Amino acid sequence: GICLVGNGDRTAFTQGQMQRLVELVNALATELQIPADRIYLHSDVARTSDPGRMFPVASFREQVSHLR
Numbered sequence: 001g002i003c004l005v006g007n008g009d010r011t012a013f014t015q016g017q018m019q020r021l022v023e024l025v026n027a028l029a030t031e032l033q034i035p036a037d038r039i040y041l042h043s044d045v046a047r048t049s050d051p052g053r054m055f056p057v058a059s060f061r062e063q064v065s066h067l068r
Contacts, residue, residue, distance in 0.1 A: 001042070018056065021059020022063045029064065036065050 002024060004017055011023075025039060041057065042050035 008055040009049055010054070012054040013051075014054075018060070022060065025064055034064070035047060036061075039064055 001009070004013055004021060006013055006017070010064065028037070029039060041055070042048055
């Protein structure tokens, strides 16, 4: 798992945090051959709001969608 510092239910994550998250996920997925449809948010697998209602889910998924 990857943890972002902050509370995505209260405030949006910074552009820098999101950029680095996408870079890290893309690098790990490429190295470990993880397809985009196997990249999950915490809320996809547990009864939690993480990463929060202010997390840009659609944008994040779009930026990792090229991984097959």
